[in-house]
Amino acid sequence: MKVSWFHEHGSPDVLICEETQTPAPGPGEALVRVRATGVNHVDIDVRAGTSRVPIRFPHILGREFAGEIAAMGQPLEGSGCGRPSRQPVTLREGDRVWVSCRLPCGHCEFCISGRDNLCEKGGYFGMDLPGGYAQYVTVPVSTLNPLAAAVGFEQAAASQIxxxxxxxxxxxxxxxxxxxxxxxxxxxxxxxxxxxxxxxxxxxxxxxxxxxxxxxxxxxxxxxxxxxxxxxxxxxxxxxxxxxxxxxxxxxxxxxxxxxxxxxxxxxxxxxxxxxxxxxxxxxxxxxxxxxxxxxxxxxxSKNASIAELREVMVLIAQGRLVPVIDTVFPLEAAARAHALVESRAFFGKVVLSC
Ligand SMILES: [Zn+2]
Missing domain, CATH: 3.40.50.720 (NAD(P)-binding Rossmann-like Domain)
Structure with missing residues (x-):
């Protein structure tokens, strides 16, 4: 698969497009064929190294993305206890989905009281977990959400955060x-x-x-x-x-x-x-x-929205009551140019990668 990743911190030019092995979904995971990924300021910080968050190289950015389910892994042993399994059971291969940008731990005092936005033990795509600057990514099925037919992939990738x-x-x-x-x-x-x-x-x-x-x-x-x-x-x-x-x-x-x-x-x-x-x-x-x-x-x-809040805004977007503003869509190969545009501030709304 194609991936735009970086092997060292630095200017936008460290983002390069290369070929790598397509990942396989493990138990409780799905393989998503990414169609669009939103570029967020956090991506700039992680790439430049200013976020001071430890990462492994090569690193795949991309906190919010949307696409189609390419394959489903085996069901997770013992699912039903521990981390809540929130995904509708009807999702299957070929379905259009948006992926929750964050994976709450499901166990801490905040998660069990329904305030998963305060969870500090979970992970973020594009930071703790490989993100959407790639043609394929494996994700826990609990992060999958059905994408309404009225919402395009690029719109979905520009909406969540x-x-x-x-x-x-x-x-x-x-x-x-x-x-x-x-x-x-x-x-x-x-x-x-x-x-x-x-x-x-x-x-x-x-x-x-x-x-x-x-x-x-x-x-x-x-x-x-x-x-x-x-x-x-x-x-x-x-x-x-x-x-x-x-x-x-x-x-x-x-x-x-x-x-x-x-x-x-x-x-x-x-x-x-x-x-x-x-x-x-x-x-x-x-x-x-x-x-x-x-x-x-x-x-x-303020920091994160909860998963429930993310779903509420995606409903309003599907209803057309909120409309994501997209400035420019770049191909995945041009991630460096997308970052340069975001750093220039010479844009209005969101910058998106088409994968
Ligand atoms: Zn938690």
Missing amino acids: AFGTAWHVLITRGALRAGQTVLIQAAGSGIGSAAVQLARLAGATVIATAGSADKLERARQLGAHHLINYRTEPKFSEQVMAITAGRGVDLVMEHVGGSLFTESLACLCIDGTMVTVGGHGGEVVPFDIIPFFRRQLKLVG
Whole structure:
């Protein structure tokens, strides 16, 4: 099979396309013929070595992917206890599937209480397990989910992490309700473009920021009510206060870090919540504690969506109520170019590999 992998950390050019043996599914596994894989920022970090996560070389990236079941392994001995077997029993060879990006352990205190998003013992495809930058990958059957006929492989590969993360940030961690006002930072990113749509669907008033007029126009087309260019208006909290008649927003989705993080806190209303879910723009930030406690603000961290949340957003995508925004589809062989594009930030939505 063809695989785009890397034998050492480095620039996008370390990603090379080679031939390797197609894996065989073991007990409790399926072989998936990958058709499309989403490129995520975590892929860039793992390739470059900045994620500080130990990996083995050659390494196959690809956290979210979709395809068809090429073969099923033998059923797992004693399945029915231990790790929950969540896959519908009807799945068989040839079926279209999307693969959950994460494999919770099924045993820890979080997994057994239904909060598998908090599990720290499971693994991620493309990091702990070989991912979707390949024509074939073996996966535990518990990670298989039927892919609705209305959703293309490339759409599916662009949906799970962007919409799942946005759902977890806005709905679960941020408790967003209809009628509230939300500020969504960097609306041109995959997660930002997903969050604009989701917040709109939830009945919120959406203020979106981006770093270019073109990206702001795209955010407006996705449903943002108010637009702010954070490059030309670094004191964007003044615009937010003007838009909200001096009140501030109920919720901020912040995933950039650096000065955007600090300035975002000044956008909140009394008792407002900021959910932080990324920090590529600066990981250590100063902020003024005094207005933070006097205004009784809340700062909430966020990371993974649960498997149940991933399935909820995939239902909304199958219904056409959320639409993944795909900037460019590259062939698997051009993974290095796909990474270079993501690093350039000169894209809107998601970058996808067609396998
Ligand atoms: Zn667990």
